[in-house]
Amino acid sequence: MNLIILDRDGVINQDSDAYIKTLDEWIPIPSSIAAIARLSKAGWTVAVATNQSGIARGYYDLATLESMHARLRELVAEQGGEVGLIVHCPHGPDDGCDCRKPKPGMLKQIAAHYATDLTGIWFVGDTSGDLQAALAVDCQPVLVKTGKGERTLAKPLPPGTLVFDDLAAVADRLLS
Numbered sequence: 001m002n003l004i005i006l007d008r009d010g011v012i013n014q015d016s017d018a019y020i021k022t023l024d025e026w027i028p029i030p031s032s033i034a035a036i037a038r039l040s041k042a043g044w045t046v047a048v049a050t051n052q053s054g055i056a057r058g059y060y061d062l063a064t065l066e067s068m069h070a071r072l073r074e075l076v077a078e079q080g081g082e083v084g085l086i087v088h089c090p091h092g093p094d095d096g097c098d099c100r101k102p103k104p105g106m107l108k109q110i111a112a113h114y115a116t117d118l119t120g121i122w123f124v125g126d127t128s129g130d131l132q133a134a135l136a137v138d139c140q141p142v143l144v145k146t147g148k149g150e151r152t153l154a155k156p157l158p159p160g161t162l163v164f165d166d167l168a169a170v171a172d173r174l175l176s
């Protein structure tokens with residue numbers, strides 16, 4: 001199967017150092033929505049793995065998070081595409097969970113859901129934690145310059161990391 005896994009904040013929607021706490025603060029990157037629709041219409045399965053420590057920090061609740069993901073699904077569906085499994089880590093940095101990136105727990109969860117191997121699967125993110133999570137399970141680390149990507153690019157990247165301006169450029173490459 002053609003599976004691609006995406007980080008959310010900074011890749012699909014704008015990110016904020018103040019967290020994305022409300023549906024109104026969830027501002028999609030238009031070209032990323034279009035990219036997801038293009039990929040899915042071309043037969044790709046598009047899954048999402050997102051850290052959401054804002055839940056543990058009490059900034060927002062699960063219902064609010066789910067409203068953002070419902071909006072994401074609506075926007076992609078309007079363009080004829082669909083979003084696959086979305087997994088999130090609701091824990092904080094000190095909770096010692098297995099799912100918070102840079103740990104690969106969410107990527108493993110997605111692989112199990114689709115009964116597929118993760119080797120070489122592109123995981124597209126904007127932070128070093130995303131890249132480290134990818135490497136931990138032999139995914140292909142892919143950095144986009146949106147969100148925190150430019151900050152991440154200012155430091156040495158793991159060898160073999162692919163870099164693109166944005167998710168639209170990732171889709172262009174995969175669909176070319």
Ligand SMILES: O=P(O)(O)OC[C@@H](O)[C@H]1O[C@@H](OP(=O)(O)O)[C@@H](O)[C@@H](O)[C@@H]1O
Nearest residue numbers: 007008009016017019020050051052053
């Ligand atoms: O990029 P993804 O994984 O989709 O989501 C990232 C968010 O959960 C938040 O993650 C936080 O990191 P800490 O969780 O506080 O270390 C900060 O980087 C926030 O700016 C950011 O909005």
Ligand SMILES: [Mg+2]
Nearest residue numbers: 007009010126
């Ligand atoms: Mg991110």
Ligand SMILES: [Zn+2]
Nearest residue numbers: 089091097099
């Ligand atoms: Zn977790």
